[in-house]
Amino acid sequence: DAGVTxxxxxxxxxxxxxxxxxxxxxxxxxxxxxYQQVLGQGPQFIFQYYEKEERGRGNFxxxxxxxQFPNYSSxxxxxxxxxxxxxxxxxxxxxxxxxxxxxxxxxPGTRLTVT
Amino acid sequence: xxNIDQPTEMTATxxxxxxxxxxxxxxxxxxxxxxxxxxxxxxxxxxxxxxxxLEEKGRFSSFLSRSKGYSYLLLKELQMxxxxxxxxxxxxxxxxIFGKGTRLHILP
Numbered sequence: 001d002a003g004v005t006x007x008x009x010x011x012x013x014x015x016x017x018x019x020x021x022x023x024x025x026x027x028x029x030x031x032x033x034x035y036q037q038v039l040g041q042g043p044q045f046i047f048q049y050y051e052k053e054e055r056g057r058g059n060f061x062x063x064x065x066x067x068q069f070p071n072y073s074s075x076x077x078x079x080x081x082x083x084x085x086x087x088x089x090x091x092x093x094x095x096x097x098x099x100x101x102x103x104x105x106x107x108p109g110t111r112l113t114v115t
Numbered sequence: 116x117x118n119i120d121q122p123t124e125m126t127a128t129x130x131x132x133x134x135x136x137x138x139x140x141x142x143x144x145x146x147x148x149x150x151x152x153x154x155x156x157x158x159x160x161x162x163x164x165x166x167x168x169l170e171e172k173g174r175f176s177s178f179l180s181r182s183k184g185y186s187y188l189l190l191k192e193l194q195m196x197x198x199x200x201x202x203x204x205x206x207x208x209x210x211x212i213f214g215k216g217t218r219l220h221i222l223p
Contacts, residue, residue: 033211042202042213043158056210090157104148104211106157
């Protein structure tokens with residue numbers, strides 16, 4: 001059974017461009033979350049989607065947006081890229097039960113470099 | 116990490132036991148995760164505690180006290196492959212907030 005998949009693995013963009021990152025959750029999982037991780041820090045929460053609805057948003061500017069599709073895959077879009085957006089972008093999927101998020105599994109991440 | 120505190124670095128010896136502590140603000144708390152992250156890799160799920168008490172999974176155990184806003188991850192019979200960062204993350208109001216992680220060094 002495939003785990004969480006993300007594409008692309010690596011990406012190089014220049015300032016001002018936009019980027020789209022993709023994620024496919026574990027089969028049966030309906031919730032997808034996005035995180036940004038810079039070197040030496042823990043992941044920072046960006047968005048959480050469940051059943052195509054946004055359920056949570058972190059402290060990121062409006063340049064960051066996301067959506068979830070009927071098959072539960074998700075895209076993260078970042079517009080007007082800044083040098084500071086260079087980071088590892090992690091997608092995580094989880095099965096939402098009565099207890100709320102229980103086990104959350106991460107994909108391998110997309111390494112974004114902005115030059 | 117929005118008031119999630121854990122030590123920056125720890126060092127322990129192969130075969131020994133180490134306890135990594137995590138404290139957090141209790142408002143909006145729904146549960147607490149522990150993850151392991153090796154350099155250059157994505158975090159790997161270790162545990163998720165919702166209720167008070169100790170949960171054991173092989174060499175790893177996680178403890179939670181909701182009233183004290185406190186958790187710890189206990190690693191037994193340390194192996195060299197346990198050298199990694201250990202991330203504490205709180206499920207708070209539909210957001211998962213991570214601490215900065217504890218880098219664990221294992222000495223032979």
